[in-house]
Amino acid sequence: xLVNTSFAPPSYKIAKLKYNGGGDWxxxxxxxxxxxxxxxxxxxxxxFPEEEIVEAGSKDVFNYPFIHxxxxxxxxxxxxxxxxxxxxxxxxxxLHADDNYGLDKFFRREMKKVFPExxxxxxxxxxxxxxxxxxxxxxxxxxxxxxxxxxxGFGLIYKGRLxxxxxxxxxxxxxxxxxxxxxxxxxxxxxxxxMGANLxxxxxxx
Numbered sequence: 001x002l003v004n005t006s007f008a009p010p011s012y013k014i015a016k017l018k019y020n021g022g023g024d025w026x027x028x029x030x031x032x033x034x035x036x037x038x039x040x041x042x043x044x045x046x047x048f049p050e051e052e053i054v055e056a057g058s059k060d061v062f063n064y065p066f067i068h069x070x071x072x073x074x075x076x077x078x079x080x081x082x083x084x085x086x087x088x089x090x091x092x093x094x095l096h097a098d099d100n101y102g103l104d105k106f107f108r109r110e111m112k113k114v115f116p117e118x119x120x121x122x123x124x125x126x127x128x129x130x131x132x133x134x135x136x137x138x139x140x141x142x143x144x145x146x147x148x149x150x151x152x153g154f155g156l157i158y159k160g161r162l163x164x165x166x167x168x169x170x171x172x173x174x175x176x177x178x179x180x181x182x183x184x185x186x187x188x189x190x191x192x193x194x195m196g197a198n199l200x201x202x203x204x205x206x
Contacts, residue, residue: 010048014200017069017095018055021076027100028070031176035200038176038193043133043201056081061088066203067095070173072102075110082113089114089156089163094203097166098173101146107166111156120154120166129153129165132201134194141191143184144171161206165199172196 016032019025032051039045054060054067057080061067067088069075077085089095097107108120123129123139130136130153140151151170155162167173174182175192184192 011046013048013052013064014066014068015052015054015061015064017067018053019069019071019075019077019081020056021074021106023071023073023075023103023106024100025069025071025075027072028098028173028177030178030181031070031173032068034178035176035193035196039197039200043197045200045204047200057084059084061085061093062091065092065094066200067093068098068173069095070098070100070103072100073106075103075106077110077113079113082110086114090158093163095164096199097164098170099166099168100171100173101144104168111164115156115158118156118158120156123153123155123162123165127153127155128206129162129198129202132198132205134198136195136198140167140170140172141175141188141195142170143175143188143192144182146171162202 036047036049040047056077125137125139130139140153142151149169152168154166154168156164172192172195175184175189176196179189
């Protein structure tokens with residue numbers, strides 16, 4: 001007997017990280033829902049269509065295989081929040097941080113509380129995260145210009161596993177937004193969405 005699975009309920013949710021410090025954790029309001037829609041249509045995922053919001057210190061982080069964070073300003077973790085994120089990432093969770101311009105120095109500082117023993121390393125263009133369904137032989141696509149620097153993808157690797165991917169000088173999440181937010185050319189938006197799909201596909205298959 002054939003079973004119609006076209007209306008199967010979503011199998012999981014992904015979340016945006018709410019954090020303290022005054023930075024705009026809530027930026028890019030349409031980005032994750034657009035990425036979810038793109039992934040469900042193009043790489044066979046079955047993600048709940050709307051993002052969840054989860055606080056850094058909440059045990060609810062363990063409900064999500066993928067957590068995204070962004071912002072332009074200060075990011076602050078207290079000791080409990082840092083330990084909670086560490087436990088989440090060690091247990092198999094994944095954090096994607098997208099510098100929305102201005103986050104860098106705060107993010108790097110606070111992640112040292114989470115993994116004091118680790119350093120961010122730039123991932124080579126040969127890394128599998130760039131070669132899932134979509135091939136990015138030159139690494140991250142450049143969505144917006146800020147300081148004229150190339151887009152870079154950094155990672156925290158814990159016991160051989162990539163637990164955090166940090167997109168820098170890229171504005172990847174901006175590229176996921178509704179087209180009328182930034183009026184980015186559609187090919188630029190598609191590249192950003194494709195790279196986002198690679199992130200999720202990498203996480204769900206590793």
